[in-house]
Amino acid sequence: xxxxxxxxxxxxxxxxxxxxxxxxxxxxxxxxxxxxxxxxxxxxxxxxxxxxxxxxxxxxxxxxxxxxxxxxxxxxxxxxxxxxxxxxxxxxxxxxxxxxxxxxxxxxxxxxxxxxxxxxxxxxxxxxxxxxxxxxxxxxxxxxxxxxxxxxxxxxxxxxxxxxxxxxxxxxxxxxxxxxxxxxxxxxxxxxxxxxxxxxxxxxxxxxxxxxxxxxxxxxxxxxxxxxxxxxxxxxxxxxxxxxxxxxxxxxxxxxxxxxxxxxxxxxxxxxxxxxxxxxxxxxxxxxxxxxxxxxxxxxxxxxxxxxxxxxxxxxxxxxxxxxxxxxxxxxxxxxxxxxxxxxxxxxxxxxxxxxxxxxxxxxxxxxxxxxxxxxxxxxxxxxxxxxxxxxxxxxxxxxxxxxxxxxxxxxxxxxxxxxxxxxxxxxxxxxxxxxxxxxxxxxxxxxxxxxxxxxxxxxxxxxxxxxxxxxxx
Numbered sequence: 001x002x003x004x005x006x007x008x009x010x011x012x013x014x015x016x017x018x019x020x021x022x023x024x025x026x027x028x029x030x031x032x033x034x035x036x037x038x039x040x041x042x043x044x045x046x047x048x049x050x051x052x053x054x055x056x057x058x059x060x061x062x063x064x065x066x067x068x069x070x071x072x073x074x075x076x077x078x079x080x081x082x083x084x085x086x087x088x089x090x091x092x093x094x095x096x097x098x099x100x101x102x103x104x105x106x107x108x109x110x111x112x113x114x115x116x117x118x119x120x121x122x123x124x125x126x127x128x129x130x131x132x133x134x135x136x137x138x139x140x141x142x143x144x145x146x147x148x149x150x151x152x153x154x155x156x157x158x159x160x161x162x163x164x165x166x167x168x169x170x171x172x173x174x175x176x177x178x179x180x181x182x183x184x185x186x187x188x189x190x191x192x193x194x195x196x197x198x199x200x201x202x203x204x205x206x207x208x209x210x211x212x213x214x215x216x217x218x219x220x221x222x223x224x225x226x227x228x229x230x231x232x233x234x235x236x237x238x239x240x241x242x243x244x245x246x247x248x249x250x251x252x253x254x255x256x257x258x259x260x261x262x263x264x265x266x267x268x269x270x271x272x273x274x275x276x277x278x279x280x281x282x283x284x285x286x287x288x289x290x291x292x293x294x295x296x297x298x299x300x301x302x303x304x305x306x307x308x309x310x311x312x313x314x315x316x317x318x319x320x321x322x323x324x325x326x327x328x329x330x331x332x333x334x335x336x337x338x339x340x341x342x343x344x345x346x347x348x349x350x351x352x353x354x355x356x357x358x359x360x361x362x363x364x365x366x367x368x369x370x371x372x373x374x375x376x377x378x379x380x381x382x383x384x385x386x387x388x389x390x391x392x393x394x395x396x397x398x399x400x401x402x403x404x405x406x407x408x409x410x411x412x413x414x415x416x417x418x419x420x421x422x423x424x425x426x427x428x429x430x431x432x433x434x435x436x437x438x439x440x441x442x443x444x445x446x447x448x449x450x451x452x453x454x455x456x457x458x459x460x461x462x463x464x465x466x467x468x469x470x471x472x473x474x
Contacts (some may be wrong), residue, residue, distance in 0.1 A: 039377040069407035072415035082350025096272030152464035157282040165277035171251035189229035196223040234267040279458040280343040287341030332370040332395035345374035
């Protein structure tokens, strides 16, 4: 398939002769780029404005921070998620917060903000994470230490985060990270539903998957079966909460049930949070430890900071939330990892009306407009000449973490749709990093192998991340 890409020049007029037309054959593209996101990065770097138009997909892709601010803040009302997106993921996410616009989004956003912003819910989440680390993650890694057993660290993190988000969302423990690494039917169904929902977006036309859905064929038949299992599980959790009572429970489902009595609505909300809270954290941790394996100096600096903030010997106690706030280098390292490998590599909106972006790109009504955090992290015009380096120091000033403009760093979105779970996700990642680097040396089995991402809603490394574990001091 030939994709016709029009690189956008700097002029606002149609007479700008600097516009160049590129005919790019997908097979040639695949020969040079293992990841689709790297191909987009290549095109965006070549564009004078950092924006490109992919005509056949009616898609404008941008890596310009001013455009991102325009989309996510200045003209927020003109760039909703849009019907094409909600239809694509509607069978899985239904009317959940990540799949709706307008009044439904506003209502859920207010509710979620109220619940997730409370100190009690954050401490509840922190306790869940600490318990999972102490009782499962550390024993599992210890069991693999020193015996040349290869672990897929991505699989470990996906199991870890799935246990955590299910406890947090439902008050249910699927036990995915138990010693035997058991198979969870719910986790498998959820994974399959997420994967197949994302694959709908890769179809040459939406008519293809819609026809397969009507006829109940192939991947659409599999998707329907997987979603049925997710629905049955969610309904079981809701029924149990009603039987047991939910007024004194801390999980997200119980909190929402105090206000909402519609079972389908409850199911959609909680499933959306599982999708967001599970895959993004696992993706971020996987990329972090791959980068750490390439940069031992960063690893040793994190350990030095830990010793300075929490001086102790073996059997180190778990770091408190307040102590973790004093670890500026750790926070910088996590943010730097997410800059280079954002769990959500790109995000799209659909223009409700004609518009012009700050770089003078004309946007016709109904056009898909995509901002690309993965590419933005690799743009010299955004991050400077060392943009490809893993350099936590870029976030520090006099040893203290300094946040960046969120539209330059839209890893957690920005503006009105900024991720409500951002602080909890960062805290969870930092808890895991500290627990592992203080006790273990993690070495990637093939250090020369670069991440190749599988198609999906989040950045998942194809083939996982095989590692060897050695306890420190052993």
